[in-house]
Structures are given as C-alpha cells and as structure tokens.
Amino acid sequence: MSGSRSIDRIVETTIYLNTESRRLAREQCAKLGITATQLNVIKLLQTVGDLSLSELSKRMVATNSTVTGIVDRMVAANLVTREQSVDDRRVWKIKLTTQGKATAKKIDVAPWEILRGAVMALPADERTQLIATLDKIADYVERTVKKET
Secondary structure, X not given: OOHHHHHHHHHHHHHHHHHHHHHHHHXXXXXXXXXXXXXXXXHHHHXXXXXXXXXXXXXXXXXXXXXXXXXXXXXXXXXXXXXXXXXXXXXXEEEEOHHHHHHHHHOOOHHHHHHHHHHHOOOHHHHHHHHHHHHHHHHHHHHHHHHHO
C-alpha cells in the first residue's frame, strides 16, 4: 500500500472510531440519563482516578468555571463528590461516588477499547514507537488548533 493510501486509511479509521464513539455515547447518555460531557467526566475519573478541578479542566480542555458547573450538576445527581485533598487543603479532588462508579461500569466505549486493544496487541517496541509518533502528531494538532483560535 502506498504511503498516501496508508495515511488515508489511518485518517478514515480514526474518523470511523470517533463517529462510532459519538453514536454510542449518544445512545448511552439517553439510556443512563446523563449528558455527553458527564459521560466523559465519568469515564475519565474511572480511568485516571480522582482529579482536582484544574486537572479535570485541563484534561477536558475547558475552563475551570465551565467544569465547575458540570461538577456541580454531577454532585447534585450523586455521580461525583468533592473531597478536600489531604496533601493540600486548598485543593478539592473530584471523585466518583458509588452511583458514579456503577454508572461508569454501564458505559460501553467499544471504539476506545478496540483502539486500546489494537495498540496493546503490538509488540512492546512497536507500541513504544507508535506512542512516541502519535504524541508528536497530537502535539502538532494541538499547536495548529491553538494557532487557529
């Protein structure tokens, strides 16, 4: 396969995974009675663990004030709690509640798992090289997007 066709195939696969993720997310949000943003917060906390508001904002690429509103609604819905950090009393950690953890277990993000499985199936040296290359691509995209805004 030529280099150009390979790149096209990778782009098409990425678009497919993104489109399929969004479709499944919409279905699951309707079924679980949560918003797409809440779904993202739940999966992020499930995957990464407890995060401060600023860490959560950074990972979601949103302002602290926007994320504060999201977290407020999730606290009211008993999906997350705010707990003061034992290391720094000025910092509040966002944590999944028991209900939030139960909701997270019901969320199926098959396209994410397909991609994760494909990457994890690679030999360690190839996986390391792929991750390094994709990091460069992500950095490029991030710089390009920031220039445009």
